[in-house]
Amino acid sequence: MEGSGAPRCRRVGILGYGRLGQFLAARLLAEGAPCGFSLGFVWRRGGPERPLPPPLPLWDLRDLASTGVQLVVEVSHPSVAQEHGEEILTHADLMLGSPSALADPETLRRLQGAAERGGHTLYIPRGALWGCEDIERMDRAGTLQALSVTLTLSPASLRAGGWLRERLAGAVASGTRAVLYEGPLRPLCPLCPQNVNAMAAAAMAAPRLGFDGVRARLVAEPGVPDWHVLEVEVTGVGDGGRALSVTSTRRNPATPGAVTGDNTRDSFWSSLQACTGHGGCVRFC
Structure with missing residues (x-):
């Protein structure tokens, strides 16, 4: 009632x-x-x-x-x-x-x-995105020095536009693994916005670095037709060449050609x- x-x-x-x-x-x-x-x-x-x-x-x-x-x-x-x-x-x-x-x-x-x-x-x-709370805490404390995210997908799962589409077409034609992009995250987002949302979440978790400071790497890999692989590398502020470093790799099963992995x-x-x-x-x- x-x-x-x-x-x-x-x-x-x-x-x-x-x-x-x-x-x-x-x-x-x-x-x-x-x-x-x-x-x-x-x-x-x-x-x-x-x-x-x-x-x-x-x-x-x-x-x-x-x-x-x-x-x-x-x-x-x-x-x-x-x-x-x-x-x-x-x-x-x-x-x-x-x-x-x-x-x-x-x-x-x-x-x-x-x-x-x-x-x-x-x-x-x-x-x-794996470990976003830890990234957020480090950024808030000022102890996050660098953050890079590598996304590896089957070419069939990529929805690329602009000049990235041409590079993807070349990778498909060659049938081999290809690094399509490596650099600041911001320019990558409008080129394949449906694929890089986990990267964007990382930038939002680390606003001191933001979309210009987070490094992105996008890889087309024919050998992973039914997986989405996301690797996150976190580097803390160090002293004398010694700093915290954490690398996580998330292998997410995915339907071939899907933008979103099953566990996502x-x-x-x-x-x-x-x-x-x-x-x-x-x-x-």
Whole structure:
């Protein structure tokens, strides 16, 4: 009964209905209520010409305010956050599954400002990033000297644009392992935004380094058709040539050609459950 003291479910809207959006929608429908969440709507780019499942479709994001959701989960494309994130944060918390959008300084400024003004939380899910809390603590303490992230994928899993597309095509033609990019993270994000979200999460965990200070390395490897391999190298501030150094390697099983690894879907489900409202700030989940 209403008023019985039972906690109300937080209504969740999902932006995007690819593999990850379908997975989260199914989990919310099947298991959301015991966790304190319910599915409020599902939206996908492309409008009515791209069909949605019968439950709870939202065709126009301009109608989002009328849905009464408390949390919006973006798992679509960075452009969605760039175009609609500020408006979403006036009405609800936002779990940003495409943090590569924040490589654009103006987008980061606008979304941080909207979260502060609206009293809503901009959540950054850790996704495939291993050890983000440790990176965040070191950065906050001023003991993080360097951070590099290497992502190795099958060429079929890469969604490259610009000049990177030509380099990827060359790697595919050769059939051999190829380093497609090595350098600061910021220029890489707009070239393959759907692939580098774990790298972007690392930059957000280490704001002293940020998108310009975090080093990125993107590797196309035909020999790993059903794996996503993420290597994170952390170097602490040292003295006399001695410094903390930590390297982690995460091998994530993946459907051949998929952008998102299998275990990353479970990571997103755990992150969603942590989005319980933390006020007007940016927060990892």
